[in-house]
Amino acid sequence: MENTQNSARREILKIGALIGGTFALGGMLSPMNAATTQFKQPTRDNPLMLNYNENAYGYSQLARKAIERSLTKIPFYPHEAVDKLRTDIANFHQIKADKICLTNGSSAGIQSSIYAANKMAQELNLPIRIIIPNPTFEFIEEYARPLNIEVVKFNLDSEFNVDIDSMKRNEREFDGVSLVYLCNPNNPTSNIIGANDLYSWIRTAKTTTVFLIDEAYAEYVVSNLFKSGIDILKDSTKNVIVLRSFSKIFGLAGLRVGYIITTSELKRRIDEFLELESINVLGAIAASAAIKDFNFRQYCVNSNLKSKQIITKTLDSLDLKYAPSHANFIFHEITGQFDDFANNMKLQNILVGRQFTRYDNFCRVTLGTPDQMQYYTKVLKDFRKKRLI
Amino acid sequence: MENTQNSARREILKIGALIGGTFALGGMLSPMNAATTQFKQPTRDNPLMLNYNENAYGYSQLARKAIERSLTKIPFYPHEAVDKLRTDIANFHQIKADKICLTNGSSAGIQSSIYAANKMAQELNLPIRIIIPNPTFEFIEEYARPLNIEVVKFNLDSEFNVDIDSMKRNEREFDGVSLVYLCNPNNPTSNIIGANDLYSWIRTAKTTTVFLIDEAYAEYVVSNLFKSGIDILKDSTKNVIVLRSFSKIFGLAGLRVGYIITTSELKRRIDEFLELESINVLGAIAASAAIKDFNFRQYCVNSNLKSKQIITKTLDSLDLKYAPSHANFIFHEITGQFDDFANNMKLQNILVGRQFTRYDNFCRVTLGTPDQMQYYTKVLKDFRKKRLI
Numbered sequence: 001m002e003n004t005q006n007s008a009r010r011e012i013l014k015i016g017a018l019i020g021g022t023f024a025l026g027g028m029l030s031p032m033n034a035a036t037t038q039f040k041q042p043t044r045d046n047p048l049m050l051n052y053n054e055n056a057y058g059y060s061q062l063a064r065k066a067i068e069r070s071l072t073k074i075p076f077y078p079h080e081a082v083d084k085l086r087t088d089i090a091n092f093h094q095i096k097a098d099k100i101c102l103t104n105g106s107s108a109g110i111q112s113s114i115y116a117a118n119k120m121a122q123e124l125n126l127p128i129r130i131i132i133p134n135p136t137f138e139f140i141e142e143y144a145r146p147l148n149i150e151v152v153k154f155n156l157d158s159e160f161n162v163d164i165d166s167m168k169r170n171e172r173e174f175d176g177v178s179l180v181y182l183c184n185p186n187n188p189t190s191n192i193i194g195a196n197d198l199y200s201w202i203r204t205a206k207t208t209t210v211f212l213i214d215e216a217y218a219e220y221v222v223s224n225l226f227k228s229g230i231d232i233l234k235d236s237t238k239n240v241i242v243l244r245s246f247s248k249i250f251g252l253a254g255l256r257v258g259y260i261i262t263t264s265e266l267k268r269r270i271d272e273f274l275e276l277e278s279i280n281v282l283g284a285i286a287a288s289a290a291i292k293d294f295n296f297r298q299y300c301v302n303s304n305l306k307s308k309q310i311i312t313k314t315l316d317s318l319d320l321k322y323a324p325s326h327a328n329f330i331f332h333e334i335t336g337q338f339d340d341f342a343n344n345m346k347l348q349n350i351l352v353g354r355q356f357t358r359y360d361n362f363c364r365v366t367l368g369t370p371d372q373m374q375y376y377t378k379v380l381k382d383f384r385k386k387r388l389i
Numbered sequence: 390m391e392n393t394q395n396s397a398r399r400e401i402l403k404i405g406a407l408i409g410g411t412f413a414l415g416g417m418l419s420p421m422n423a424a425t426t427q428f429k430q431p432t433r434d435n436p437l438m439l440n441y442n443e444n445a446y447g448y449s450q451l452a453r454k455a456i457e458r459s460l461t462k463i464p465f466y467p468h469e470a471v472d473k474l475r476t477d478i479a480n481f482h483q484i485k486a487d488k489i490c491l492t493n494g495s496s497a498g499i500q501s502s503i504y505a506a507n508k509m510a511q512e513l514n515l516p517i518r519i520i521i522p523n524p525t526f527e528f529i530e531e532y533a534r535p536l537n538i539e540v541v542k543f544n545l546d547s548e549f550n551v552d553i554d555s556m557k558r559n560e561r562e563f564d565g566v567s568l569v570y571l572c573n574p575n576n577p578t579s580n581i582i583g584a585n586d587l588y589s590w591i592r593t594a595k596t597t598t599v600f601l602i603d604e605a606y607a608e609y610v611v612s613n614l615f616k617s618g619i620d621i622l623k624d625s626t627k628n629v630i631v632l633r634s635f636s637k638i639f640g641l642a643g644l645r646v647g648y649i650i651t652t653s654e655l656k657r658r659i660d661e662f663l664e665l666e667s668i669n670v671l672g673a674i675a676a677s678a679a680i681k682d683f684n685f686r687q688y689c690v691n692s693n694l695k696s697k698q699i700i701t702k703t704l705d706s707l708d709l710k711y712a713p714s715h716a717n718f719i720f721h722e723i724t725g726q727f728d729d730f731a732n733n734m735k736l737q738n739i740l741v742g743r744q745f746t747r748y749d750n751f752c753r754v755t756l757g758t759p760d761q762m763q764y765y766t767k768v769l770k771d772f773r774k775k776r777l778i
Contacts, residue, residue: 049465052465052466054464054465054466055464058461058463058464059463059464063463064460064463067460067463068457068460071453071456071457072447073643074447074448074452074453074456074640074641074642074643074644074675075443075444075447075448075640075641075642075643076438076441076443076642076643077441077443077636077642077643078642078643104493104645104664104667105664105666105667107664107665107666107667108664108667111664111665115535119535139665142665143665145661146504146508146661146662247466251463251464252463252464253463253464253465253466253467254462254463254464254465254466254467254669254670254671255463255669255670255671256493256666256667256668256669272534272535273535275493275494275496275497275500275664276496276500276528276531276532277494277496277645278493278494278496278497278645278667279645280643280644280645280669280671280672281643281644282643282644282669282671283669286463
């Protein structure tokens with residue numbers, strides 16, 4: 001993956017796998033995390049929220065302490081904290097800071113990338129098209145709509161794989177600027193695009209093609225089949241834009257911090273459309289602290305794998321299909337209609353979803369803590385008894 | 390102005406003016422504010438920052454307490470806090486929430502308004518032009534550039550007034566969509582546009598004209614000659630977009646929260662170009678608390694008036710010209726070149742500026758606390774002795 005820490009992570013996981021099939025915990029949990037992870041019976045007022053892929057383990061104590069120390073910085077524009085975060089991200093990925101755009105959540109990265117590609121097409125006097133898998137994260141379509149950009153969708157195959165061949169063919173045949181959006185791991189399916197497929201496409205793509213690779217969940221991936229766009233950028237000069245987020249494994253969804261890694265040329269184009277002074281000071285300071293907390297992320301990765309084992313075991317026993325999960329959520333069959341299932345879950349004080357096109361009999365569920373997943377799977381089994389699934 | 394609280398504020402100020410020329414303090418200062426306002430001799434490492442128009446009194450203790458209570462909300466998407474803030478703003482201004490867009494700082498409001506007006510022009514198949522005073526806040530030009538929109542500038546007159554007549558004539562004669570940007574109070578001059586001039590123009594403007602009124606500093610204004618665009622919106626159906634900010638009198642610059650008040654139609658158009666989920670949870674929660682802290686704002690307004698008296702008295706004695714200030718900064722003559730002046734100030738550990746076009750022998754200076762302004766004016770007088778101004 002993208003850095004030495006992640007290589008180290010994979011080593012720990014391998015070692016963990018050796019000792020009796022249980023995972024070695026890379027990090028210790030501090031009191032706040034423990035409180036967050038202690039299982040409480042869901043109620044109507046405090047439901048189990050498995051619907052936004054938020055981090056079930058909260059966020060780094062280092063980030064919390066950094067925020068508490070920084071409340072006096074609030075009246076001031078956050079230039080210093082923002083510059084520091086850019087440097088910290090550059091160090092983390094061992095790249096130059098002039099390849100990084102900070103974004104107000106990775107959502108701003110999607111929006112500004114579309115606008116930049118659109119302007120590129122205007123300058124080249126070429127049409128523009130966005131090519132996406134179906135289903136995928138919906139913001140790409142939301143942001144394309146006001147610009148009236150055509151979005152061409154390619155259905156996932158029966159095993160939930162992104163149909164790279166068809167997308168590639170479309171890109172080849174289109175005489176214009178193609179913005180190829182790949183969410184990797186994909187949302188809602190949580191599966192990954194094979195490194196070889198991805199890399200060979202990018203290497204041979206037209207010069208008017210831009211790859212927008214949304215890696216909001218990349219830090220959860222432990223598979224060797226995954227290759228980050230950041231690594232691809234390191235050894236190619238292709239038009240690749242990688243989006244990363246502090247909302248998922250870093251647990252800072254409320255603070256709206258994400259970033260883009262791309263080429264200097266695309267950074268220049270994207271910066272034109274990014275809001276000036278968009279990063280808030282506490283978000284920047286928290287992100288700088290969180291990126292250094294390897295233990296917290298290691299704990300999240302390992303615990304997430306446990307949760308995945310719990311749910312896949314149940315899904316197997318219930319003979320319900322699911323996409324191979326590589327993030328903190330899983331996309332699984334429910335046999336009936338999504339709305340009915342979500343309503344039934346709500347009656348059990350569990351929020352799931354949301355619904356995605358073409359998969360009305362599937363549900364996206366966030367992987368909570370192992371205890372939470374025990375609870376969820378117990379409800380699933382009850383549903384089977386009641387013939388609700 | 391825009392609400393009953395502000396009417397109340399003006400009453401208090403009038404009463405204050407009656408009791409011996411000193412201002413009654415509307416609010417009590419809590420320890421944090423006192424610490425912030427206690428004057429410390431500036432040093433090279435801790436200079437007196439009079440260069441960003443940040444709030445010299447920090448921010449509301451109510452906001453700080455609300456933030457401290459909310460650190461557990463950080464891992465979650467901030468839908469609830471954002472909805473609450475929209476309601477709180479609606480109540481504050483006594484308008485409907487469906488006229489409000491929350492923005493990630495008012496900067497995002499400038500950007501999205503330009504994009505919305507641009508799309509309106511495209512749909513009408515008309516050219517677009519942005520009409521601005523010169524100088525004014527530069528972000529409007531920054532955001533117009535990537536869209537290649539023509540910006541037509543009208544110099545302030547010799548008394549720093551916005552040249553409404555010429556701008557109006559330009560708007561009348563242009564066969565297209567005019568986006569008229571008026572920063573009120575203006576930046577860098579801090580003076581206001583007369584209510585009658587503004588209102589009569591808006592009332593008679595073409596239907597293809599959009600007024601973007603940036604009121605980032607409106608809460609500082611105590612003059613009866615000022616009329617907020619929010620009031621104009623209340624009794625007209627014209628294309629008016631008002632921008633407000635939590636960065637200035639609310640003292641939350643680091644948290645990036647602003648808002649737009651406009652018509653339902655323009656809100657729909659602007660929402661298309663605003664980033665999804667752009668407001669951070671601590672910013673939303675702090676803003677909701679701050680908007681209810683009338684005492685803190687009252688204190689800032691009154692203390693700011695004292696600071697203004699201190700500096701204008703000195704400027705008068707030094708025979709240096711200045712624009713009539715209605716915000717927490719003042720634009721004054723320096724006789725020499727801006728760069729020299731700023732460098733000399735820096736040697737005294739005071740940061741001022743920045744420089745604005747057409748006024749090389751003027752400086753924009755933030756109004757700090759009265760003690761800070763005593764310090765600044767002492768340095769100004771020293772400069773005169775040394776013939777630096």
